[in-house]
Amino acid sequence: MTQLNEGAAAEAVEAGDRADVPVGVGGGTGAAGPPPGGVATRTLATVTAWRLVVAACGFVGYTDVAVRMGDPVRALEDLSHLASFVAGLLFLGLAAYPFVTGRRRHEPPSPWARGAMAAALLLVGVVWHTLMDGLETGYLTTSALFTHLVTPLAVLADWLFVGRNQRRARWWFPLTWTLPLLAYLAFMVGAGIESYSDFLDPDDDGFLLTVGAFTAAVVVTGYALLGAARLTRRPRPPQSAPASASASAETDQAPTAA
Template sequence: MTVVNEGAGAADTAPGRDATREPEPPSGSAPGTAGAMVLAVSGWRLLIAAFGLIGWGDAAARLGFLSSLEDLSHLASFTVGLVFLWLAVRPFTRPDRAPEPPSAWVRGAATVALLLVAVVWHTLMGGWEDGYTTTSSLFAHLLTPAVVLADWLLVGRAQGRARWWYPLSWTLPLLAYLGFMVGAGVESYHDFLNPNEEGFLATVAAFTVAVVVTGYVLVALGRLRAALPGGGPAPAADGVPAPGAAPEPVPVTPPPAGGAAAPTDAPPDPSPVSYTPLGLPPKLQM
């Protein structure tokens, strides 16, 4: 005769109870880590926004608001300032505290544009020889491109899922600026990009190819980072909890009253089954 433990500790000592109990995560550790990560990423992107706005602001103070937006370098810095300010504030406007959008298209477009600005200014526009004579030249052509590139390579996560067509589409904002430059008569780049001279279309084609190639290099580096330990995977969609957040607790079914084992834990019925001369159980005989 089996004696069933019906004492106060029966629920804890029932067979199989300890084996099926889900471990409880440490209280407050994972959510605190996730919150600190969101704060760190937002602080970093506030710094990027400040760099972009400082570079543009110095030019605006000297040239005026509208005139400062005629050059691609200052326009790109102004755009980066607004974009990364939005990226820094965005997590605190959402209940899931997602640190970034599911798509990295905007960040990639900003990175390509800033790299183009930096390379062209340092090479074709004589930046290496002239040096950083103003605050805007230092921030717009060196510091802001550097931190935007670092954000793509080291901080962001969604670039691990960048689509194959992203680099092709990243040329569109730059081609739109080219149309504005020609239509408005901006002469800042006429030394090497003059629509009134022969070879203009060939130069535009060369710049376009360079931007596309740079874009695919960025996509490859983003996917490589996602494949490294600690670099991914990136969130699959917007609304995914911040990385490091504690998983939702799994409900545990309590044992039956009295501490008896659940029906699934009961041993099989050992009683033998009788067979008829035809080899079938009695209930299956016709």
């Protein structure tokens, strides 16, 4: 078991995650029951279909710009298109995950990847609509629509309403969600990419201050995602005492015969 799954309490939560319907998805179990400790057929079909849709959104945004540029590799240079492509791969993997685990889980135990993806795409969407004048320009291409609006909202909805493992997010996750973005920043500077030079210019005196502000914004966004996951989480029903324990308690409380 991983560090996210330690102790008897964690094992109980893990069992609940396998058996329960995800928040906001499905309405019960299907006619065909799941394997012992597995997920219900109807729930599995719903979650799988949803995550295939999210994956398609990511690939549509990336493919549109790749076709127009005529260079699939060069299309990955911009963070917007790279994030959409990675989102497509991630959600394609999440859709396949229940099947490669024998329908024992809807998703991996850790929500780190989903949270990092949500934080990155929210950054992409907010920056494009504000600092890059996306609201004034409008969605002139399919890529602009999907990479900056549709895919970020779909990934956010998955985090809030579809997945269940976000309850396991650790307090330090938002700090580490900055690492992929900082890695991209290092690549951007090293490769001389100028797509974001209007506000991220390495030659500008305020470059490090701007990078610090973006990093802090991602951390704040990450903690907002953690807080929102707590608010939207479905309360678990109270566990009833085992029948044997109840009978034992009644026996202990019953008066003895004279």
